Amino acid sequence: MTSKEIRKAFLDFFEEKGHQIVKSAPMVVKGDPTLMFTNAGMNQFKDKFLGNEPIKWPRVADTQKCLRVSGKHNDLEEVGLDTYHHTMFEMLGNWSFGDYFKKEVIDWAWEFLVDKMGLPADRLYASVFEGSSDDNLGRDDEAASYWEKHLPKECILDGSKKDNFWEMGDTGPCGPCSEIHVDLRPEEERAKLPGRELVNKDHPLVIEIWNLVFMQFNRKADGSLQALPARHVDTGMGFERLCMAVQGVTSNYDTDLFQNIIGEIEKLSNIKYGTDEKTDIAMRVVADHLRAVAFAIADGQLPSNNKAGYVIRRILRRAVRYGYTFLSLREPFIYKLVEVLKNTMGDTFSELAAQQQLIEKVIKEEEESFLHTLSTGIKLLDEMVSKTRQENGTHIDGKDAFVLYDTYGFPLDLTALIAREHGLSVDEAGFSSAMEEQKKRSRNAAQLETGDWIDIRKIDQTKFLGYDTTEAEVRIARYRKVSQKKKTYYQLVFDKTPFYGESGGQVGDTGYLEQDGAKTIIFDTQKENNLTVHLTEKLPENPAESFLAVVNSEKRRETANNHTATHLLHAALREVLGTHVEQKGSLVNSDHLRFDFSHFQKMTDEEIEQVETLVNKKIRENSAKEENREVPMKKAQELGAMMLFGEKYGEAVRVIKFGKSIELCGGTHVEATGQIGLFKIVSESAIAAGVRRIEAITGKHAEEFVNDQINTLKNVREAMKGSKDILAGVTNLLKENADLSKKIEAFEREQTKALKNDLKNKITKKGDINIIAEQVQVENAAMIKDLAFQLKNEVENLFMVIGADINGKPNLTIMISESLVDQKGLNAGKIVREAGKEIKGGGGGQTFYATAGGKDAAGIPAAIEKALSFTN
Structure with missing residues (x-):
């Protein structure tokens, strides 16, 4: 069976069993x-397990794109070295939300693997x-009894808490699990040692293939377990491993995937795969990492220098480095593999084809940058x-090696290899x-401690009222205490709320709760999965009572101006x-808007002006909002509504229409649209290959910007002594300035030439070393640098x-011929650091050229003498 057939067989099997x-x-x-990335199939169902979202379908199945490169699940360093770990992988899964439990899932797992997959x-x-004993839990005899219908007792193994008790995190739903392992070794090896001896021993051919999790407990903040009101099933099967087993190969990388x-x-x-272990590892790394990076970009995550973007950049750079070191690929090549990936997986994941051009462009630019x-x-x-x-050292400093790793992507083994x-x-x-x-700095920065939720009343879901009102009477359904970076605050969940939780690029609302004249400030509103969480610095005195919830309406109004403007901008x-x-x-707040979009070249001034004109025209038309909050997804697609890759949409969606602009x-x-008032673009720039960014302002902020520009123009006119043609006046002024700059440069060149000749006449000798040691008068440090390199080329040794x-600040420059660096071990950087102390400063540089600055110009003569002492 091909991978496409195996994937389809899984989904068809569970659809026949009544799964959506x-x-x-x-x-x-x-x-x-x-979470930064989806690292397990259950992530998208987290709110169902937590009881924060109503259950629409009690039985569900899917194949989920997963990435394990950060946090508790991090397989990055194993990828490529073995044949069964991956960064990006598919997880096939079936779920029961309060429906079937251990018996059914075990029977179906057996039926699918043995009867369907063979x-x-x-x-x-x-x-x-x-x-x-820590949790006062006995052996899962129930699961074992169901397995005894299919397997002999010696093939049913007891597993530790580490391997066979699954937990979502430090708190939350959890429960025992049952793993299914397959032994793919040749018969002669199996005859020597039974597979049960190799389960969970990291043998490449005795591998876990499916994990059946029985969620029946809730882990509380104090570590205790509480039985869940409804029991759930969560299963996850590694698709790549299943393909390996079904296709009869001995490596995930030998499958058609x-x-x-x-x-x-x-x-x-x-280079032929299978001829050398080092090149084989490199090819596996590249093939795996290509998938991770391509899918991340398709889902809207571009490589960058922070958070999720930094993780994606690291993965790509690891692939480039393996190609560079072991495959001798010195030019960008990974982007050329996107076409093959699309042909392999694009029928299931249409985003690969839809985003192919962007994916290729981003990867190519990242490759070019990292190769440099x-x-x-x-x-x-x-x-x-x-x-x-x-x-006379024997090893490279560990901190220096870490800089190579952290900044330049050099893993320790590469640095060690070159060092050897x-x-x-x-x-x-x-x-x-x-x-x-x-790692400690990262942990401290992200340290978040949350208490247990305190439930006051049971609700299925917070009802959002904010589309129609900015005030409402609400009740607190649950709350908890949170500590982060020594700051303590509370998270409140209401039965209904007018507050918008940060999502879709729009920031969260602020405002307050009021009860009997006492106000509790809400300083932010966030979305955690599908839960609307209101952040307050203190807990209201009577949390069980009702409150008046009031949104900061001015901030909401200005934010709405900017959000609608992004829709008009997109259409324009x-x-x-x-x-x-x-x-x-996108980013939408009350001050400005930021809009990132796919486009492969810088916008011209004319294009920017055209876009502004179109948006402002739509504003003047005062187009009314057309809104439908419960549109079936299929109907929304028929209407031509814009949908964003990387967003998760439900079966029913909200459609917003302003003229030709139709978006989910x-x-x-x-x-x-007339409420927006005025729209003004303030910048257009590149943020990645094929992705541009526009920043813009609306309403009063746009008026203030325009007025500032007019005032600046008035001041320029006054400075130009009332010149009627300001542009011509400024142009003439710039020309005069350029002419003067050229004259100054010519003068400085002559000054440098005269100073150079004077210094050459003052050369003293110490053995075979030609020494120049002087305090000079120059206009700027650039003149000294120019002088130093000229003398280096003209004076031996x-x-x-x-x-x-220079303007009251001491400057020290040291230049040493490479011959002296090599023969006598002189080091300009080391010398200037010591000599710089005499001017109460410091500096550094290369072995042949270095500079220092300081605070005490009176120390210059002593600094020169200190530097000369290194020639003894």
Whole structure:
């Protein structure tokens, strides 16, 4: 069976068992502060398990895109080294929300694997929870009894709490689980050692294939367990591992999911897979990481320097580095593999085809950038090797090695490899210490402690009233205390609320709760999954009573102006630039709006003006909002509503229409476009390959901006002494300035030439060293640098130290010929650091050229003498 047939067989099987087949949620998580990426199939159903969302279908099945590269689940460093770990993978799953339980799920798992997939029964093992005295739980004899219908007792294994008790996190739903393992070893190996001896022992051919989780407890903040009112089933099966077992191969990478990609890598590198372990690992890394990066970009996450974007950038850079080091691929190549990936998985995940051009462009630009960085990192490592040798060291400093890892993407093994080629080692303890310090900083920055929810009244879901009102009488349904970075606050959930929770790019509302004249400030409103959470610094005195909830209406109104303006902007961009324009992100608050969109070149001034004109025209038309809050998804698609890749939509959606602008949106908007007043674009820039960003303002902020520009123009006119043609006057002024600058540069060149000749006449010799040591008068530090490099090219065996007082600030420059650096071990950077102390400053640089600045110009003569002492 092909992977496509296996995936279809799974979904068809559970559809026949009465399950609703749902789409995969985006791999990039939004609205859940505990997760960056979807790392398990159950993530999109989290609110159902927590009781925060009503259950529409009691039985569900799907295939879910997952990414495990951060937090508790992090397989990144294993990927490629073995044949069964991945960053991005598919998880096939079936769920029961208060419906069937252990018996049915165990029977169906057996039926699917043995009867439908044809896996040999004598190669399967099941593990059950052995119990835990800490939790006062006994062995899961119930699950074991159901397995005994299918497996002999010796194939039913007891598993530890670590392996066979699944928990969502430190708190929340949890329960025992039953893992299914398959033994794929050859018969002769199986005859020597039974598979049960290798279960959970990291054997590449005795692997876990399916995990059946029986959610029946809630873990409280104090660590105790509480029985859930309804029992659930959550299963997850590694699709790649299933394909490996069904297709009869010994590696996930030998399945058709990866072989087409690896085949293309073979062509690009001219290296055959299966001939060398190092190149095999590199090809597996590239094939795996391609999938992770491509799906992340398709879901709206671009590589960047922080949070989820940094994780994606690291994954891509790891792939580039493996290609560079082991496949000798020195030019961008990963972007060329996107076409093969689309052909392999695009029928199930249409976003790959829809976003192909963007994915390729982003990956190519990232590759080009990192290949340059990689080259720079290698040069830096060469300098570290040289420095270590000069200091008669035997190993490269661990902190330096960590900088290479953190900044340039060099893993420790690559640094160690290059070091060994030069007869050196790496201080691994120092590297580990630096790594741990960084992890500690990250943990401290993200440290979040939450108490148990205190339930006051039971609700199915918070009803949102904010589309129609900014005030309402509400009751608190539940609350909890939260501590983060030594700050303590409370999260409140209401039975209904006029407050908009941050989502879809729109910030959360602020306002207050009022009861008997006492006000409790709500400083933010957030969405956690589907839960609207109101943040307050203190808990109201009588939380069980009713309150008047009041939204800051002015802030809401200005935010609505900006949100509606983003819809008008989106439509205008598509009209001016083309229908390839799609939203890639946004930020909407009361001050301004930010809109990211797909477009492959900088917008011209004319295009920006056209877009502004179209938006302001629509504002003047005062188009009324047309809103429908419960439109079936199919109907919304027929209407041509814009949908965003990476967003998870329900079966019924809210459609917002202003003229030709039709979008699915849950945000707040103006009743008619005239309320916006004025729209003004203040910047247009690139944020990634193929993605541009517009920042704009509306209403009073736009008026203030225009008035500031007019006042600036008036001031310029006054400075130009009332010139009627301001542009001509400024142009003439700039020309005069340029002419003067050229004259100054010519004068400085002559001054430098005269100073150079004077210094050459003052050369003294110490052995074979030509020494220049002087305090000089110059206009700027650039003149000294120019002078230093000219003298270096003209004087052999030069040791030059020059001091200067530039506008009251001491400057020290040292230039040393490479011949002296190599033969006598002189180091300009090291010398300038010591000499700089005399001017109460410091500096650094390269071995042959370095500079220092300071606070005490009177110390320049002593600094020069200090530098000269290194020539003794």
